[in-house]
Amino acid sequence: MKIAIMGYGTIGSGVAKVLTENHKLVKKNVGEELDIKYILDLRDFPEDPHRDKIVNDIDAIINDPEVRIVVETMGGLHPAFEFVKRCLEAGKSVTTSNKALVADYGVELQEIARKNHAGFMCEASVGGGIPILRVLDTCLTADLIEEISGIVNGTTNYMLTEMEKNGTDFETVLKDAQNKGYAEKDPTADIEGFDAARKIAILTSIVSHHNVDFNEIPVEGITGISVRDIGYAKKMNMAIKLIANATRENGSYSLRVAPYMIKNDNPLYSVNGAFNAIFVKGNMLGDSMYYGSGAGSIPTASAVCADIIALAKKIDEPEYEFYWDSNNLKLADPGKTKCRFFVRADTTKTTKNEAENMFPDAEFRESIYDNEISFITGKYQDEEILNRLNRLKGVIQKIRIKE
């Protein structure tokens, strides 16, 4: 069995490493030898053990009938989409770790794969090494999924953990994360929550079997979270995490990406650093959680290689487990979802009385800072609380609380 890797960056080189280091194990699980024949990249890698496999032209892969499986680890939308499409049309099975590609073109690529009797898998596109797509699609099949709540972005989780542990402010932590390679030079997709939105869109597509347009998901990042907010959370035995949430409502799902305060009895509470975890609630199973390395070259490559093995075992009869159709899922209105907010307000601009008038059932908390009041609202529809907070003067911060 010959394979090709498109994109020899962090994950692509990890795939080569996993296949080399666990060569015997992979061979045993596939049932035959599995070799990398080509690595597509525009760069040269003169010192690399696989340097003689580097090609610069996709046609080398497309035109070689010996290559049955292609790994897409280029990232980005173009030319990743065109290359994957051409591979599938040539009857080659594909696995990708590219969440942008899967969120934008997943349904189209699955249809092309079916038409051409090729396999298509994308386990590593969500949660890095954590087996979550397969768990949702082939294990939790007897359950109606009532909720998915994921810490699915390692960069922001690392940053929030550092802020909590060391009291470092957002800007300093971001620079540190960039220096360490945990955050990209342009960190927008991570810190503004767009990466997490793509991932919860993919997860919801799998459980609903319909396409979810991630552009419809309301997204708040962590740029507004301060060390002070984290201090309040700590005092209430809570932590602040960027959560990508899908909650079943009225036969559909309500989706949101936002920072949430979560209590210390929630299994997501202790997911720290660059780790990811996905909480899944089934109507029969109840609570479950899947935890592991959500990023990093080798853990993510481990999931890509598990896909390669699964594709190789069914190379002549590919299965279409992750299939969802092109009808966009009509999302439930997230503004109608009921929740509580934690609120901080400036007492030079408002009073406890005014806050109590707006939120008669608010639970006031001891303030850590001068000229501040803090409280937890009662449980109302999201839009109703935001509406009232808009009318209250001096609101410094508002963070949803995860039940």
Added chain:
Amino acid sequence: MKIAIMGYGTIGSGVAKVLTENHKLVKKNVGEELDIKYILDLRDFPEDPHRDKIVNDIDAIINDPEVRIVVETMGGLHPAFEFVKRCLEAGKSVTTSNKALVADYGVELQEIARKNHAGFMCEASVGGGIPILRVLDTCLTADLIEEISGIVNGTTNYMLTEMEKNGTDFETVLKDAQNKGYAEKDPTADIEGFDAARKIAILTSIVSHHNVDFNEIPVEGITGISVRDIGYAKKMNMAIKLIANATRENGSYSLRVAPYMIKNDNPLYSVNGAFNAIFVKGNMLGDSMYYGSGAGSIPTASAVCADIIALAKKIDEPEYEFYWDSNNLKLADPGKTKCRFFVRADTTKTTKNEAENMFPDAEFRESIYDNEISFITGKYQDEEILNRLNRLKGVIQKIRIKE
């Protein structure tokens, strides 16, 4: 598609409930209607909605060619083994939640299934509703599994959690657990660790592809754990959990079931009450954990029903994913595994000096009780530490520490 349920107790009735409540979803996932035709039980259930399906004779199921899938939820070894064997020989696929059956006869039943072109699955036999067998067998396929550490017995975890939370002693908690139905009248299998041993044997069989004889696993239960021990653990930011462990050593696995102290940065630390969790470390993936309801009628039935759906989808071409062969895995000597122990000793029988002579690199801890010293040993082979502890007078307690 017609199915039969053998044993209409806690889990069997849960299976009927899940199939009824999620009827539409199951039909969609199977691709056709799935109906319960028979329920085998010696008892009558005059008030039950499925009362007209109750049969008392296994032959009704065996002789009906319409029944393609049989669910074994009787528990115990006999006649469960004989009944499952007969079903498989009649070409019917079987799923079982019975860990004793799988640990004792799993390899034999899988061979009978293969010979008769029938499917055999047992996801619910370990970790209740948590999808762990399928995760190990079909998701983590590119990894050499270096460690599995599971909290796989809900009864003992519930008891240890209650002891920690309320300071209640072992005997009282056990009676309470029995009254609430969490512990059986004869609690031996749970509290002495035998149930956990069967489960880690099954998990190790899956990752090693060889049969693991659970009788070879050294087992210590929780009967020796006192509220005082838990108090010491708390003071060190640790918890005491009954862990079923398999660690890769010298090309095999070293297995042990015992109470361990685990630190608060370990993902197993916050697994409380009747919940189960299985920590899995792959040589590429790194740390991962799978958490959920390890017992209970409906969560366990959810896993059985997922098996039913998987069997139904491949009814004419069953897959043998969980296959392990009948060669007993030669286990690595657990006495050679290196670890640390927490030790309490009676100062009316020994002195700190004597303890220091025996363990020169011991870290002494502040004692909570009069006439006691407590310390953590250096890291040595398990048998070496036990050997020295045997020679030290006045040892009250010794508990391994999970790294």
